[in-house]
Amino acid sequence: MTNAQKWMAAFLGLFLILFFLGTITKKDDVIETLSPQMMQQSQQNTSQHxxxxxxxxxxxxxxxxxxxxxxxxxxxxxxxxxxxxxxxxxxxxxxxxxxxxxxxxxxxxxxxxxxxxxxxxxxxxxxxxxxxxxxxxxx
Ligand code: HEC
The missing domain is CATH 1.10.760.10 (Cytochrome c-like domain)
Structure with a gap:
């Protein structure tokens, strides 16, 4: 492998890592925006509230x-x-x-x-x- 090819591989690897991190954090966002609503709903369903x-x-x-x-x-x-x-x-x-x-x-x-x-x-x-x-x- 030439130096240029090594750099290319490194960038590609970095790109893939960032891409996966991106999808993971996106999922977290979704869960975070849903959970307050879900908690409210479950509170409404318990007799205490x-x-x-x-x-x-x-x-x-x-x-x-x-x-x-x-x-x-x-x-x-x-x-x-x-x-x-x-x-x-x-x-x-x-x-x-x-x-x-x-x-x-x-x-x-x-x-x-x-x-x-x-x-x-x-x-x-x-x-x-x-x-x-x-x-x-x-x-
Ligand atoms: C199928 C119809 C029906 C349902 C459903 C029903 N009731 Fe009644 N209820 C009656 C009838 C008819 C009377 C009149 C008493 C009698 O005929 O014995 C009555 C009487 C009462 C009384 C007495 C009223 C008084 O003047 O003292 C209370 C209190 C009461 N119901 C509360 C409830 C509650 C609380 C619920 C729900 C958890 C409920 N009822 C569901 C038909 C119903």
Whole structure:
């Protein structure tokens, strides 16, 4: 190999190294721009960061109780509940609604929403039920 050829080879090698470094750092950039969003999303999905109303929406309560819990043909409004419920009792109710059917209010509900049954939510984490209860008690 002549000197000139050696230089050529050296430059070529250097060029290749730089090229690969370039692609690697580009990938890092992409990951960096994605990760804050991804972290935000995963935070939203953990119950720790989910507020009561979001949980209520996610649990399908609004299908029956209305998009703003204003009530519908299927279920009563969830407003002014603090008049009737403590936080504890409301959580217990959500876990087992059928055991709370004796109040005058509920006798009326049974008549008015004859074909709809308030489901029991004992599969939902009690902490999340607590967050939902907190929200409902402010409505
Ligand atoms: C399939 C329809 C349906 C769904 C879904 C539903 N409910 Fe109900 N809910 C009812 C009906 C009907 C009543 C009336 C009580 C009865 O008939 O026993 C009721 C009653 C209630 C009450 C008592 C209201 C009062 O005046 O004290 C609360 C609180 C309540 N629901 C909360 C929720 C929450 C929170 C969710 C979601 C986790 C939910 N409901 C999902 C139908 C539903």
């Amino acid at each position: 989910t507020d009561g109303f979001t949980l209520i929406k996610q649990s399908g309560c609004i299908t029956c109780h209305g998009s703003n819990l204003q009530g519908s043909k299927m279920a009563p409004a969830l407003t002014g509940l603090s008049e009737y419920w403590t936080r504890e009792k409301l959580i217990n109710y959500l876990r087992n609604p059928s055991s709370f059917g004796t109040d005058e209010r509920f006798v009326e509900y049974k008549e008015k929403y004859k074909n709809v049954i308030m489901p029991s939510y004992n599969n939902i984490d009690v902490k999340d039920l607590g967050r939902m209860a907190d929200y409902m008690l402010t409505k």
